Amino acid sequence: MKEYLSEDIIRGKMYDRTIIKKLMSYIMRYRFSAILSILMVFLATLMFLLGPYMFGYAIDHGIVKADKGMVVKMALLLLSVETFRTLLVIAQNYNIQNIGQKVMMDLRMELFSHIQTLPVSFFDKNPVGRLVTRLTNDIAALGELFSAGIIVVIGDVFIIVGIIVTMFLLNVKLALVALCVLPAMFAISIFFSRKIKIAFREIKRKLARINSYLNENITGMETIQLFNREKKNYETFDSVNKDYLHEQVRYVRYYAIFQPALNIMNALSVALILWYGAIRYFSNDLTLGILVAFFAYIQGIFDPIRDIVEKYNIFQGAMASAERVFGLMKESPEDDYGKLTFSKGKALQKVEGKVEFKDVWVTYNNSDYVLKGLSFKIEAGQSLAIVGATGSGKTSVTNVLTRLYEIDKGAILLDNRNIQDIDKTQLRQIVGMISQDIFLFSGTIRDNISLFNSISDKRILETINELGLTHFINRMPHGLDTKVAERGSNLSAGERQFISLARILAYDPDILILDEATSNIDPVSEVLIQDAIQKITKDRSSIIISHRLSTILNCDHILVLKHGEKVEEGTHETLMRTKGLYSQLYKLYLRKESV
Amino acid sequence: MFFSSFFKENLIYRVFIKKYKKYFILGAISLIIVDIINIVPPLLIKEVIDTLTSHGSITKILHISGIYILVSLVQGAGRYFWRMYFIGTSFRCDYDLRMAFFKHIETLSHSFFRKYKTGNLMSRATNDLNAVRMAVGPGMLIGLDALFYFFLIPPIVIYLSPKLALYTFLPLLLMPYFAYRIKNVIDKRFRRVQEQFSNISEKAQENISGIRIVKSFNMSNQEERTFSRLCKDFVNKNLSLVIPQSLMGPVFEYITYLGIIILLLAGGNMVLEGTITLGTLIAFQRYISKMVWPMTAVGWCLSLFQRGKASMERVDEIMDIKPEIISSKSAIKNIRPAGKVEFKDLSFRYNKNEDFILRNISLEITPGQKVALIGPVGCGKTTLVNLIPRILPAEHNKILLDDIDINKIDVKELRSHIGFVSQDTFLFSEKIKNNISFGNPDQFDECKVRECASMSMISNEIDNLPEGYDSYLGERGINLSGGQKQRVSIARALAINPRILIFDDCLSGVDARTEEAIIKNISTEANGRTLIVVTHRIPAIMDFDLIVVLQNGEIIGTGTHQQLSERDGLYKSLYENEVVRESLAEG
DSSP, X not given: OOXXXXXXXXXXXXXXXXXXXXXXXXXXXXXXXXXXXXXXXXHHHHHHHHHHHHHHHIIIIIITTTOHHXXXXXXXXXXXXXXXXXXXXXXXXXXXXXXXXXXXXXXXXXXXXXXXXXXXXXXXXXXXXXXXXXXIIIHHHHHHIIIIIIHHHHHHHHHHHHHHHHHHHHOHHHHHHHGGGHHHHHHHHHHHHHHHHHHHHHHHHHXXXXXXXXXXXXXXXXXXXXXXXXXXXXXXXXXXXXXHHHHHHHXXXXXXXXXXXXXXXXXXXXXXXXXXXXXXXXXXXXXXXXXXXXXXXXXXXXXXXXXXXXXXXXHHHHHHHHHHHHHXXXXXXXXXXXXXXXXXXXXXXXXXXXXXXXXXXXXXXTSSEEEEEEEEXXXXXXXXXEEOSTTSSHHHHHHHHTTSSOOSEEEEEETTEEGGGSOHHHHHHHEEEEOSSOOOOSEEHHHHHHTTSOOOHHHHHHHHHHTTOHHXXXXXXXGGGOEEOGGGTTSOHHHHHHHHHHHHHHHOOSEEEEEOOOOOOOHHHHHHHHHHHHHHHTTSEEEEEOSOHHHHXXXXXXXXXXXXXXXXXXXXXHHHHHTSHHHHHHHHHHHHHHO | OHHHHHHHOHHHIIIIITTOHHHHHHHHHHHHHHHHHTTHHHHHHHHHHHHHHTTOOHHHHHHHHHHHHHHHHHHHHHHHHHIIIIIIHHHHHHHHHHHHHHHHHHTOOHHHHHHSOHHHHHHIIIIIHHHHHHIIIIIHHHHHHHHHHHHHHHHHHHHHOHHHHHHHHTGGGHHHHHHHHHHHHHHHHHHHHHHHHHHHHHHHHHHHHTHHHHHHXXXXXXXXXXXXXXXXXXXXXXXXXXXXHHHHHHHHHHHHHHHHHHIIIIIHHHHHHTSXXXXXXXXXXXXXXXXXXXHHHHHHHHHHHHHHHHHHHHHHHHHTOOOSOOOOTTSBOOOOOOOOEEEEEEEEOSSTTSOOSEEEEEEEEOTTOEEEEEOOTTSSHHHHHHHTTTSSOOOTTSEEETTEEGGGBOHHHHHHTEEEEOSSOOOOSSBHHHHHTTTOTTSOOHHHHHXXXXXXXXXXXXXXXXXXXXXBBSTTSBOOOHHHHHHHHHHHHHTTOOSEEEEESTTTTSOHXXXXXXXXXXXXXXXXXXXXXXXXXXXXXXXXXXXXXXXXXXXXXXXXXXXXXXSOSHHHHHHHHHHHHHHHHHO
């Protein structure tokens, strides 16, 4: 869903050197095509300028001099020039779009890759919708800058300059007279482009306000109705909406004045050409053909000027998007990510699976500590169950072991080596995690088990078989090829668990973290899942967070957490004997499972 | 095709002409004036050329130049007016539609919002309304303009020279054909581009929401591969769209030039033969260029209408939904309830083909009573309390307030006596104080706000904010924690001075001590208010007058804490669970 954030409104700095420089670096990757494009535009402009001249020439040397052959010759010449120009323009359009698309793709991929490297804490602070907008709409706005913006404006400038030059070449005096309105035209254009720019920005801002107000009101409609706020909110919406309407009408008015003003200037210029052209004609200083060509030229100068003013808004939007995209690219990636740290320490060759937490302190966003000096040890191949109330810090243990979050104090050792010295990608290959909410990707069941790695079907089926879940795959309409709907909505809670268990076994980590969901699962699946978990944890060091007694009882060791601190540790028997928190919890779980 | 769709298109009549007939007429008049005058400049140029070739007087040319400027001034004024009347008014229509849409959804209730999600409604209120505006504003304008051109220019060129008109305007007829063919290709490919764009967007959404998994399983390479495949595909689809798109403009220009070349050949010959003057030839050149616009406009205008119509249907789909809760005129307006709430054999289900959520609920709550609803997740507690302020519709005579059927009471009146705090608190991005006095915006009372905040145990935290009660909430303001939001929403419910207060499990984010304090505050300050609380935390409501235990939509027990905990059963086990749980969490 699109999010309506007023933060996304245009800030509207038109020209920012660093952004332009950055953008240029992307175009420079395609400098050959870009230069070709400009050459093509230049050539097309020349041909465009030839048209009226040739038509005038045909009048002067063909019609006026009654030379039929000349008329035909010029007509054919005109035809070939126009044909060539049309082909050139089409090729040039394609070429520039091609560059634009490639730049867009580069930007999008680069941003996407960059987002992959950002720390999890970044995603806690930034809503998904905002990041998606960066990847989609903002980049699209930049693409538009290339495809519909820069080159078109360059072409427009070529035409304006070309027409002026041609007019002077044909007849200096008439050119001077005809173009004496040009300064006024430019003045009008600059004046209105400023007004239009401001109005456009206001429109964007006000539209964003409308949308965010609307969005909020739709989401909170029940509250509005409960508190009888319908009328009041209608009034507020009315004033927000009216604001927008007035801004739009103002914008329309600018155009309603700007366009006719340009038209009138143009007419003035034509009238001047008519009058002064006649004088020159009568004094035999000017041919009819050139006079006619002048009409065409002065007409042709008008469109590019208007076009440039209209392009202004695209530029402005693109600049704001560029600022946001490059701002996101500047976010720093998580520590030690993707640099294979052979420099820092040798990659672990063989992992035994010993884990040790040494006085670990953790805080998220510098608020209270969620883990306070936690220490514990897991011997290779052993399993540890962590129990505790919600918010006791269970999930934090798993988060810091995979370095999704960093610890503040203390150390975590893996086979006696500090995990800070292990490259993150390798660490995450060693430590595999099944998290509470099972995330399924859109794709097939195969994709969700293999996680898009190339694993043979045979391997996948073996894995499933190993877990005793073949039955589940056989039940699926298309076996491994069964499509998983968005977020797995076509699968039951049990089936999702199956997938996540098969996934972890296929991933084959040395150390396993299992953060089990408390969802309601039918008894048959429940038994299957328990069984599968047993198989997965066998001979693997594992940390298990579970609400199921049977799972906890199967663990070698139990750790009881409370407010981020260890309160009890031991085997089931020893803990039951101490009659502490664990024994109380045990009763609670026991009762819950009997209900 | 064009005419029928224009006239049958009642969209334009409905949205624009009906309401703004005057503007429509004025706009149409200015447009027609502009278009008529549009014929004149080529004729003036013809006059000048003919005067020059026949060595006429310079004064005549001066006059013509003067007329040329005059004509363009009138035209300029006309252009100003049609733009304001057509395009300006189209924004008024847009405003009208948006307000009507807003007003309408304000009357719709729970079942509607269950069916239509926010994103869906937003897209109708933004994209669809814009498409409608584009149809009634620019669409209508372009259509009319093209229409006038078709009526005005051909007669004048035929008048000037029928033969030349036939030769030169013939190739122009290629244009609509070509436009039509190419438009279809563009539309088809454009849709493919759009689809691919949303695929990219979905993938990005998926990747970012699943970033933890992506990181834990070192999936970024695979993800980049997938994303890059999507992007490449997007590039290809875009480039396949570029081909027809970049043909459009140049080909039209080319066809125009074909007309001009024919003009040069045929017209040149005719000038030499003396059938037409050179001036006529030049005038023709101008008219040919002018005909390009209406030829291309037809296709454009039709597609704007098509999209507008489809969008209007989507908007109408919402506008045609009848509100579930309508207050008839005979509804009771002024009640002064004591606060007695009675359920009489109430059953409820969302749909005829769904299971009952509540079954045969009978319960009487006397004024001033403190009642707690207890039961496992999904037992129907929330549904039950939602029926009281008519968030959900109850059948007649099943729920009574002070012995009056709540369906007979004006819904606004009913709600003004109920302070309802729902499970998922929703606060608005306004100042905190405005959020608290949300239910009485017209009589803002700072003291009252502070009093309610302090009863809800949130006043200290608000005072500690840099801007206190003036702090803005939401995206651009401060972010409150879940528990803080819940307490603000309790203050908001207190601020309307309700006779009945309903808390629907709205203290989950508040620690047990604060919860107890809030409930105590409200009980002591209650001055005879009825209090209905849905909760999991039994210790907080142990001293309530009545505790109702629900399971699977039925009442399975009522009584005081004392009475219920003496019996073995759901209540007792829930209570014991809760005690253990709290001792674990609190210690």
